[in-house]
Amino acid sequence: MTTTTISTQNLCRNYGSHTAVRDINLQLQRGEVLGLLGPNGAGKTTTMRMLTGNLAPSAGSIEICGVDLLDKPQEAKARLGFLPEIPPLYQDMTVDEFLLFAARLHRISKPKIHTALGDVKQRCGLEDRGRYLIGTLSKGFQQRVGIAQAIIHDPDVIILDEPTVGLDPNQMREIRKLIRELGVSSSVILSTHILSEVESICDRVQIMHKGSVVFDQTMAELQRQGTSLEMVFTQLTQ
């Protein structure tokens, strides 16, 4: 079954006279992992913040599973999971407390809440960290808690802003595996600077430069043409 989970039309965002993002048209199917690439300041984070309702677009529309994000923000946001660049964690809470709060915030009903918590902890490898204070965890574990927070309510669209920054190679591999798994049942958008990451986990790649999408192709097509992502990236963004 292929259904569109997220679609945007002519998404624009201006800061004063400066245009940060212009004319983003995005269609994503269930089970697709989209890699968002681009040099710093290309507008990746701005796009992601708009997609998650943290920033209002200057023009254009966003639909999450057919629900307009601007018209019915709460209904649309219930289907979204978001991990921002800096994971939003309360340092004084334990992992369990924090995840339960995130679950309640995302309206998981009371009877299901503890199964959801157990599930997500198992998926993110946090089983034995439930009682730890978030502030005492290492960067890698904090990142996992951040991801757990984004997926605890089983969202249709998962948006991850640089999820593997600051992780060691083993942790990176685990997180990538997790993202791959998530991409089976949901749509995932992830931004990154690591080209090999995109090559290994994404179905599709978009490259942004100066606020516009300059490249949009499936990985399969890219492989068929035999062009390397790095070459395309340097050509388009230099």
Place this chain on the structure above:
Amino acid sequence: MIVTIIRKELNMLFTSPLAWILLALIQLILTWAFLGRLDAFLEIQAQLLQIENPPGVTETIISPVFAMAAIVFLMVTPLLSMRLLAEERRNHTLTLLMSAPISMADIIMGKFLGLMIFFAMIIALIVALCMSLLLGGAIDFGLLLSNTLGLLLVAACFSALGLYISSLTAQPVIAAIGALGVLLGLWVIDLAAGETNQWLHFISLLKHFERFNQGLIDTLSIAYFILFMTTFLILTIHRLDGERLHG
């Protein structure tokens, strides 16, 4: 959804030592004032009996304690309200709330009510303190009620203002100093106004509280408190919405 936010706020408040220290300090200060007044009352009791229609125990002990409590709240509110939004912003956790399926009004009301529950606890302790006078005689429950109501409303106004100032910055300390400055300003206006500038008295929160303190439940004052509180809550919601719109 509001309940989720309230629970989280109270949870955060009571895991930090700040709340406990403040609870203990406030109780210490007010009990001290209470005992001081009680002592004074016992000393002049004999003389009071000689005048016609003498002031009762409620007027001489409880009212001054509540007046003192209002001043203490004025000092304490900035400490409690500073972290509400400023810290969320500094720790980048505001994003979590904003991307969750919850309206801005729910977030703000949850934070506000969480703080109000804390204040209600302090007020309950003060009322319990006053109730201890029942051991020695009768107290005027009407006056106690008007004082309790007044203190609750004044605390609500302080909290709403503190919450708004906390939404303006990412630095809790600046939020605290800002809120304290504005609250002190509102107090001093009353002292500075004197008899000539009557309208200045109208702005002062504590002047309105004085009426409740004397046992007068004045609809004008209630209206002023509610207006003050709603204004700042709406401004806070507006401010956060604006952030989403303007970046």
